[in-house]
Structure formats: C-alpha cells, structure tokens
Amino acid sequence: MTSWTAEKPSNIALIKYMGKKDKEKNIPSNSSFSWTLDHLTSKVELQTHAGDSDTWEPGESDFPFEMSPLGREKFLNHLQRVKDLFGVKEKFKVKSANNFPADCGIASSASSFAALTEVAFKACEDLSTKKFSTKEKAMMSARGSGSSCRSFWSGFVLWEEQSLGPKDFAIDSLNHMVVIVGGGAKKVSSSLAHKKVESSLLFKGRAERTSQRLEKVLGNLTSGNWENLYQVVWAEFWDMHALFETSEPSFSYFLPGTFEVLEKTRNFWEEKGDGPVVTMDAGPNVHLLWRSDQKDLALEFYNQNLKGHWTTLSNIEDIGFARV
Numbered sequence: 001m002t003s004w005t006a007e008k009p010s011n012i013a014l015i016k017y018m019g020k021k022d023k024e025k026n027i028p029s030n031s032s033f034s035w036t037l038d039h040l041t042s043k044v045e046l047q048t049h050a051g052d053s054d055t056w057e058p059g060e061s062d063f064p065f066e067m068s069p070l071g072r073e074k075f076l077n078h079l080q081r082v083k084d085l086f087g088v089k090e091k092f093k094v095k096s097a098n099n100f101p102a103d104c105g106i107a108s109s110a111s112s113f114a115a116l117t118e119v120a121f122k123a124c125e126d127l128s129t130k131k132f133s134t135k136e137k138a139m140m141s142a143r144g145s146g147s148s149c150r151s152f153w154s155g156f157v158l159w160e161e162q163s164l165g166p167k168d169f170a171i172d173s174l175n176h177m178v179v180i181v182g183g184g185a186k187k188v189s190s191s192l193a194h195k196k197v198e199s200s201l202l203f204k205g206r207a208e209r210t211s212q213r214l215e216k217v218l219g220n221l222t223s224g225n226w227e228n229l230y231q232v233v234w235a236e237f238w239d240m241h242a243l244f245e246t247s248e249p250s251f252s253y254f255l256p257g258t259f260e261v262l263e264k265t266r267n268f269w270e271e272k273g274d275g276p277v278v279t280m281d282a283g284p285n286v287h288l289l290w291r292s293d294q295k296d297l298a299l300e301f302y303n304q305n306l307k308g309h310w311t312t313l314s315n316i317e318d319i320g321f322a323r324v
C-alpha cells in the first residue's frame with residue numbers, strides 16, 4: 001500500500017463567486033477575490049487499495065465529521081476527474097479531516113477540495129510521468145468546487161475566468177474571527193444557491209456590480225483605505241444575500257444572531273471610527289477580518305460583544321476556539 005497526504009486552507013471571499021456561466025465546468029459568472037484562512041485547514045490522505053472503486057471515510061481528527069452521500073459522490077467524482085487527466089487506473093481509499101469542528105457551520109468545501117486536488121495530483125504525478133503547475137492544479141480544483149481554487153495561495157487571491165493567482169498589497173497579514181451564530185447542515189448548499197440565484201431579477205446586473213466593487217476593493221487595498229474597504233465588502237455580502245432573498249422562491253441563511261452581530265460591528269465602527277472588515281458566506285455566521293495592528297481593538301470588540309454570547313473561532317491566540 002502506498003499513501004500520500006496534503007493539507008490545504010480555507011478562504012473567505014470579499015468579492016463573492018455567486019452564479020455560474022457554465023455549471024458543468026464551474027465557470028463563474030463574475031470574478032471573485034478572497035483572503036486565505038491559513039489556520040482553518042483540511043487534510044486529505046489517499047491510499048492505494050485493492051477494492052474495485054474509490055472509497056471515502058473520515059480521517060483521524062479532534063473534530064471528526066461525516067460527509068453526506070451527495071457530498072461523497074461529488075468528492076469521489078472529482079478524484080476520478082484528476083485520475084482521468086493522468087490516465088491513472090489505481091483505486092484509492094480517501095480519508096479526510098478538518099482541523100475545525102464540523103458543527104460550527106464553517107464551509108469545508110474550499111479547503112477539502114483543494115486538499116483533495118493537491119493530494120490527487122501528488123499521487124498521479126508519482127504514478128505517471130506528467131507534471132502540472134500550481135495554477136493548472138488550482139484551475140482543476142475549481143472544477144470540483146469553484147471556491148477551492150483560491151486556496152492554493154496564501155494572502156489575497158483573485159479568480160477571474162481564466163486568470164487566477166495571488167495579489168500583493170502592503171496589508172499582507174490579517175487576523176480572522178468567525179462568529180458562530182448557528183451551525184448544523186445548511187438547507188441550501190452553496191452549489192444549489194448558484195442555480196437558484198438565476199431566478200432573481202437582481203441577478204442580471206450582478207456581474208457589473210461585482211466588477212465595480214472589485215475595482216474599489218483593489219483600489220482601497222492599494223491606498224490602504226480600510227474604512228472604504230469595509231464599506232464595499234459590506235455592500236458586497238449584502239448584495240449576495242439580497243440575491244438569495246429575491247430568488248423565486250426566496251431563501252435565506254440569516255438567523256436572529258446574524259443581525260445582532262452585524263449590528264454590533266456597525267455600532268463599533270460608529271463609536272470608534274475603526275473596526276473589522278465584515279463579510280458572510282452562504283451561511284448565517286459572520287466573518288470579521290482585522291489588520292494585524294488592530295489586535296487590541298479586535299480583543300476589545302470580542303470581550304465587549306462576543307465573549308460569553310457567541311462561540312467564536314479565531315487565529316488570535318487569546319480567543320482560539322471559544323465555545324459559549
């Protein structure tokens with residue numbers, strides 16, 4: 001038996017990938033831009049085995065998790081896609097694990113598909129003579145799950161239809177907090193959300209709006225205008241959630257706690273004239289990004305508003321994984 005492992009991080013989008021031009025190939029309707037969450041990772045192991053098909057099982061972890069039958073199918077189909085690229089016929093036992101709790105409502109799709117792609121390329125490169133670049137691997141990862149292609153680099157990453165890679169700015173280190181207002185399985189997966197939003201009348205102008213916002217986000221990062229960055233990123237996640245609310249039929253990820261936490265962050269900004277960049281994925285939890293020189297401010301916000309009320313996961317050591 002031979003085995004290979006790879007570990008990849010998750011990422012949080014500031015400009016969201018929502019809607020697909022081509023559902024088969026996961027070609028996005030708009031460009032997206034993210035920050036890589038180096039502290040939230042998935043590890044995937046492949047072992048050759050004698051069975052007649054690829055199989056999946058949970059890997060060893062402090063935070064074991066199960067994958068739905070549909071999730072497993074998508075995962076193993078992606079492994080097959082990479083094997084087909086190389087013409088590899090071996091069958092594998094796939095094990096995957098996250099370094100964060102499954103019940104905290106953080107999507108592991110980006111990190112787990114990135115790790116699966118990475119390990120599948122490692123194994124197939126060893127079993128064949130072909131070699132691929134990081135960008136080629138990341139583009140292949142997008143076929144499995146779009147957002148995973150941005151997890152192949154640290155820092156800020158831009159994914160435009162055919163162009164993909166890291167972007168450097170003076171701000172190159174951020175602290176992250178995710179406020180967990182609700183965990184559990186999502187009623188509408190992000191893959192399904194990509195389809196449903198096409199029924200919203202707001203979807204028509206979405207690509208244009210995101211391209212204007214992307215320009216502003218890049219401009220604000222270049223000039224270091226944090227407050228304007230906060231405002232654009234705020235508008236962007238609301239735009240995505242407005243698509244959900246205005247789909248026919250409408251759907252929503254918001255929980256009462258979502259509104260409470262959002263209000264607390266806005267009040268904090270109003271009071272201090274400073275604060276975090278705030279965003280949300282297709283889920284109820286609120287992500288906060290802080291510049292590294294805002295650590296004291298981040299702790300002040302946490303102690304005042306989150307501690308004792310909301311389970312919070314952060315790369316700031318004093319917070320770590322603070323369960324209520």
Ligand code: DP6
Binds near residue numbers: 015017147
């Ligand atoms: C809201 O990458 O999960 O997180 O390509 O169908 O697997 P599939 O979708 P996925 O969509 C992510 C959507 C998002 C926004 C983002 O990360 O850009």
